[in-house]
Amino acid sequence: MAFEIFTFSFMHRAIISGIAIAILCSVVGLFLVLRRYSLFGDAIAHSSFGGIALGLMSGIYPLWTAYGVSIVSALIITRIKDRFNISGDASIAVLLSSGIAVGLVIIGLSGGFTLDIFSFLFGSILLVSVNDTILILLLTGIILIVILLLYRQLLYSTFNEEQAKVSGVPVEKINYLIVFMAGITVVTSIQLVGVLLISALFVIPNVTAIMYGRGFKQTAIISMSFSIFSVVAGILVSYLFDITPAGTIVLIAIGIFGCTIGIKSAGLLSRHH
């Protein structure tokens, strides 16, 4: 019975895209968390809600409009934030609420909520098509390659912007690159956990991994492992018990975080002897 689920090819697609998204969210999320920008993923997700509504209304495939609206609005808010010295958390609040507001108005104009909106809000990983899977794998591959190529610059400007600048790192361009990659990652991941729970995948595996890892690469690998485990286990468990995958995935990630807190406070975890 338990093995039967692997024979369904929709399950293969779900797990393959789930793993790709898990890796993507944990890596991109690690840079955001370390920049004290944890909720930025959430803000982009909410602005993608506006994009999705726009797509549903205009008849364009909603994910495309979501990519466009999220990335453009994330870049604009970053520009405004830098230009007018607005704090990170306030700029997140602006982006987050304007996305939802635009979405609600568009939905209102086009005659109320439909079923489609719900699948974007809460994810629909079991419905990913072959084309979706290919797109997810492609984007994951491209972003990972970019991160590997610019690894030093990304890490350095996250560690300390000023010193990175003095070392000749083009810090501003790198910041926009991170925002751009976060935009792509969020919209790509909407299919897995939906708009409402995206930031869980960005943040929870990373805050957990930071408690274990010493160096950066080690922390990134630990985070990816937690993330992949949560996603795969979440998909399987939710299928077996017929519950929502998005919620299950996030609860498993939170479970790992909770265990880590427990181990830490019991004093069992020490990074060195």
Add this chain to the structure above:
Amino acid sequence: MLKVVEIEHLTIQYPDVKAIDDVSFTVNQGDFLGIIGPNGAGKSTLFAAMLGLNTKYKGTIKFFGTDIRKSKNHLKEIGYVPQKPIFEKNFPATVNDVVKMGLQKESDENKIDEILQQLWIHELSERRIGELSGGQQQRVFIAKALVNNPKVLILDEPVTGIDQQSIDLFYSILKELNSKQNITIIWSSHDLDAVNKLANHVACLNRTLFFHGESDDFFKNDDLVKQYSEASMQEHMHHH
């Protein structure tokens, strides 16, 4: 003699204060320049302009004969140790990770071990940066500054809050870098005794430049020494 830095009529105005007022001086290759001045004298402000972090200044700053407004190439030749390295306390980076950030060419990775040995921190290489003591962290940031074989080392008052033993070790490392590897050092400090022992040139800065020249000439001038040793203790030289 090769001129490493030429500063001409540098003026830096913040909204409320003129932090640097018409300062001009030259640093030659092999100089070990101690810049002294009380809190708020403009030392960090001067460095920020030299490092391209603040471009809102009047006057010219040249490195190796080239105006830094025209080219940022000078940054490749500079190692910089900030006054207070700021980073997230639980940032997951080891000492090795941090030093590697400074490395411009991946090919030089064994240079990292060499530098860590030289600064007596090779045993810490796999420790997290945030878990080290202030003195250890400072040596890590010097290692990061040195890993590209810079021709110039700029240090902004780097010994605040560090025990005497670490300071002595740090000073002997600086002396060696300057005398054996001929690295030009520009160093701001409150510690006149240390400047006397280490530096071969002295600049007294307090918004304007009160003195710039050979270290011996400075320490022969009792009036200046007296003024500046008091100035670095209290702030009565301060007149904005």
